[in-house]
Amino acid sequence: xxxxxxxxxxxxxxxxxxxxxxxxxxxxxxxxxxxxxxxxxxxxxxxxxxxxxxxxxxxxxxxxxxxxxxxxxxxxxxxxxxxxxxxxxxxxxxxxxxxxxxxxxxxxxxxxxxxxxxxxxxxxxxxxxxxxxxxxxxxxxxxxxxxxxxxxxxxxxxxxxxxxxxxxxxxxxxxx
Numbered sequence: 234x235x236x237x238x239x240x241x242x243x244x245x246x247x248x249x250x251x252x253x254x255x256x257x258x259x260x261x262x263x264x265x266x267x268x269x270x271x272x273x274x275x276x277x278x279x280x281x282x283x284x285x286x287x288x289x290x291x292x293x294x295x296x297x298x299x300x301x302x303x304x305x306x307x308x309x310x311x312x313x314x315x316x317x318x319x320x321x322x323x324x325x326x327x328x329x330x331x332x333x334x335x336x337x338x339x340x341x342x343x344x345x346x347x348x349x350x351x352x353x354x355x356x357x358x359x360x361x362x363x364x365x366x367x368x369x370x371x372x373x374x375x376x377x378x379x380x381x382x383x384x385x386x387x388x389x390x391x392x393x394x395x396x397x398x399x400x401x402x403x404x405x406x407x408x409x
Contacts, residue, residue, distance in 0.1 A: 273292060300341045313376070325373075328370065341353070342366055
């Protein structure tokens with residue numbers, strides 16, 4: 234198969250764009266910003282009177298969702314507190330005890346833990362988004378300890394700069 238002139242031009246333009254992007258990226262100082270990333274099964278407490286008390290939300294690919302209080306016992310609450318790094322559970326709450334106004338969907342229902350699991354998603358449940366819950370059936374907990382908050386430094390330890398010699402080499406390639 235032979236290339237036409239338009240194919241060669243298109244191919245040449247793609248190479249040129251790649252080189253230009255490389256130069257532009259290397260020319261400037263690049264600051265890498267760290268941000269919070271959520272993973273399936275991450276949990277958090279919301280709408281409670283303190284950091285260690287609230288309605289349980291669980292993360293799934295598309296966002297945060299509620300945990301239904303069907304079969305919500307101290308075993309499940311202990312797993313939540315352990316996963317959050319807040320020790321053990323002091324109280325189990327059902328029926329939207331904290332008046333959560335979350336419009337999130339229920340993502341977990343009929344959660345059954347043995348109590349030894351490290352994460353709530355390690356417990357048996359009906360499946361993501363499979364539930365028979367109605368409004369105000371949110372599960373909640375009160376944990377024994379406050380979470381340890383780790384603050385990020387205000388300065389950025391990772392900065393990339395262009396080496397002047399590299400810029401000159403790239404400049405020569407672009408002139409070809």
